[in-house]
Amino acid sequence: MTDAASDTRFRKSTTREALLQPMLAHAAFDGWTADSFRAACTDAGIDEGQARLACPRGELDMLVHWSRRLDEAVLDAVKAANLAEMKIRERVRFGVTARLEALSGHEEAARRARARLMLPDAAADGPQLLWATADTIWRAIGDTSTDVNFYSKRTILSGVFGTTLAAWLNESDAAKPEARAFLDRRIQNVMDFEKTKAQLTKMTADLPDLAGLLGKLRYGPGPRV
Incomplete structure (x- = not known):
């Protein structure tokens, strides 16, 4: 540069x-x-x-800037903490909670931000910011995946964070007990899904390649000999 x-x-x-x-x-x-x-x-x-x-883009660019600064708060929180002894679900919970707690004092601005991101000219910004937050959290807590799990983890966490953010902003109690419990349930759902996926992968390890079989069916059995 x-x-x-x-x-x-x-x-x-x-x-x-x-x-x-x-x-x-x-x-x-x-x-x-x-x-x-x-x-x-x-x-x-x-x-x-x-x-x-x-x-x-005026206010939209400022909203994006704020979201990035909030993501940076996750990195700072992780650096100041000791995650080595935490299980993966505890690390995810820590990262999501750190991002939510960074909103402290600006909850109303965050509520207005969610409304702004629903307007047509911001249609692409909302999903991109959710993805960026999920990516920041995963990287901060030590994720090194590079295969399809890289994308599935971030897609799932985007959904977890987005729904938990709504619960967080809708709860009047400053301690956010209901939102924290909601987050725990969502993370448990993710862990259950990952466990089921791992079991399914193990069970189907010796089966034929389904994608390959479907491909052959699509283009026919090939020339007769």
């Missing part, structure tokens, strides 16, 4: 950081809107034109 590109990237990151707290404050009351973005620019003392260079 050239010095000019590095400088541009640094200036964009600095601008987003300066806008983040004002943006969260306005988003909590007025949602993630263009008006909130302009108000955040005013509060941060940043010209809107300059802010648009760092955030061409």
Whole structure:
């Protein structure tokens, strides 16, 4: 990366950081809107034109930036903890909980963020951010898979995190006992699925390749000899 590109990237990151707290404050009351973005620019003392260079999509780019910062909080939490003695389900629970607890003080902004991500112009952002969070959690807790499990783990955890986030934000109790119990149940469901999948794989290890057989059926038995 050239010095000019590095400088541009640094200036964009600095601008987003300066806008983040004002943006969260306005988003909590007025949602993630263009008006909130302009108000955040005013509060941060940043010209809107300059802010648009760092955030061409305005509030949406700020929402993405916030999500990435929350993902980084997972990495920090894992570094500060000792996960070596934890079972895999405990590590997953720790990672998901760390990500949820990073929302502390900004729950209303998070509720408004979920609503914003349901609008048509953000249709791709929601799934991408969920995937990024799931990927961050798995990597942080030591996942090194590179085969199909890499994708299945992240797909499943995206669903676990998304549903638990909804439960977390809907619960008024600051300790979140119901949401934490919900998370435990979802993780147990995942563990049960993985156990069943492993048993099925073992049971079918000596059977013919089903995909290969289906392929032959699709294209016929081949030429007669």
